[in-house]
Amino acid sequence: MVSVAILGAAGGIGQPLSLLMKLNAGVTKLHLYDIVNVPGVAADISHVATNAEVQSFLGAGQLAAAVTKIDLAIIPAGVPRKPGMTRDDLFKINAGIVKTLVEAIAAHSPQAFIAVISNPVNSTVPIAAEVLKAKGVFDPRRLFGVTTLDVVRASRFARDLRPGVDAAALRVPVVGGHSGTTIVPLLSLASTRLGLSDEETEELTTRIQFGGDEVVKAKDGAGSATLSMAYAGARFADSLIRAINGDAVVEPAFIALAADPDGAKEVRGLGAGDLDYFAVPVELGPRGVQRIAQLGGAPTAFERKAIAVAAEALAANIKTGAAFVAG
Numbered sequence: 385m386v387s388v389a390i391l392g393a394a395g396g397i398g399q400p401l402s403l404l405m406k407l408n409a410g411v412t413k414l415h416l417y418d419i420v421n422v423p424g425v426a427a428d429i430s431h432v433a434t435n436a437e438v439q440s441f442l443g444a445g446q447l448a449a450a451v452t453k454i455d456l457a458i459i460p461a462g463v464p465r466k467p468g469m470t471r472d473d474l475f476k477i478n479a480g481i482v483k484t485l486v487e488a489i490a491a492h493s494p495q496a497f498i499a500v501i502s503n504p505v506n507s508t509v510p511i512a513a514e515v516l517k518a519k520g521v522f523d524p525r526r527l528f529g530v531t532t533l534d535v536v537r538a539s540r541f542a543r544d545l546r547p548g549v550d551a552a553a554l555r556v557p558v559v560g561g562h563s564g565t566t567i568v569p570l571l572s573l574a575s576t577r578l579g580l581s582d583e584e585t586e587e588l589t590t591r592i593q594f595g596g597d598e599v600v601k602a603k604d605g606a607g608s609a610t611l612s613m614a615y616a617g618a619r620f621a622d623s624l625i626r627a628i629n630g631d632a633v634v635e636p637a638f639i640a641l642a643a644d645p646d647g648a649k650e651v652r653g654l655g656a657g658d659l660d661y662f663a664v665p666v667e668l669g670p671r672g673v674q675r676i677a678q679l680g681g682a683p684t685a686f687e688r689k690a691i692a693v694a695a696e697a698l699a700a701n702i703k704t705g706a707a708f709v710a711g
């Protein structure tokens with residue numbers, strides 16, 4: 385039985401994510417925190433007939449209470465990417481928000497699992513790690529960047545090409561990071577053989593890497609993915625809650641490779657260089673990351689090349705995150 389705080393609960397991702405967590409039978413307490421609008425969201429969701437108790441926390445003055453006695457904090461707070469906004473603009477705002485929120489978690493629930501959704505995840509996860517290290521409470525097994533949406537998109541887009549595939553059951557290992565070419569779907573290692581030509585592999589890889597842009601464009605200025613992201617965040621949280629309760633679960637996530645030094649060696653052998661963070665399928669257990677899961681085969685030459693491209697950009701993203709905390 386798990387107490388969950390959602391930080392940024394009144395947002396486009398936060399609202400549907402809060403609703404989905406209210407429906408999760410493993411959740412006993414749901415703390416909804418935001419700097420605006422959250423009392424209404426919490427009152428509304430609190431009427432849904434499940435046993436989870438919903439509490440609202442509004443504004444910085446209630447942040448400490450929002451993150452006290454929680455087992456899991458999910459962080460979708462921030463500003464969404466809008467057309468015309470540079471990655472730098474987005475980074476500075478969200479980096480500051482994530483830093484503040486993780487400082488509060490470190491102070492009031494240092495044992496909590498933390499799932500970061502706020503973008504750019506390639507940098508916000510290193511920011512969270514640096515904050516936790518500075519407070520002396522960093523456990524790499526408990527910190528995650530949520531990359532489930534990349535796997536969700538990979539499964540769904542694969543079905544667009546191969547209508548015989550069950551999108552809900554298909555698993556594609558996606559490694560690397562969580563934006564653009566740092567996202568590397570290992571389509572050759574999908575749980576169902578897709579039988580893709582080289583051209584199809586290239587097209588599908590690009591579609592998965594830039595899937596978020598399809599939503600940004602279609603929303604025409606109104607923001608980025610919210611509903612599919614909420615679904616992905618809830619799926620990740622459900623896996624983690626089941627793992628906390630003793631089930632063996634494999635879920636992809638962007639993690640600090642220090643969580644599994646042996647597995648990290650293998651990951652680095654894929655061409656990831658000496659990166660400290662990487663998205664990988666992870667075996668979860670009661671204490672979080674148990675080990676990096678086996679990929680079930682060797683990536684193709686195309687995939688290894690994509691990993692090398694991803695690794696270079698990722699190294700820069702990770703450095704930017706760490707430098708933000710160092711000031």
Ligand code: APR
Binds near residue numbers: 392397420465609
């Ligand atoms: N503390 C808590 N919540 C905050 C803070 C803060 N300091 N600053 C902003 N928020 C809240 C906003 O009030 C809003 O309710 O975060 C929420 C963000 O919601 P939206 O603006 O609708 O953005 P959304 O589409 O949900 O995306 C949020 O997730 O995928 C990423 O790139 C996306 O980083 C962005 C984040």
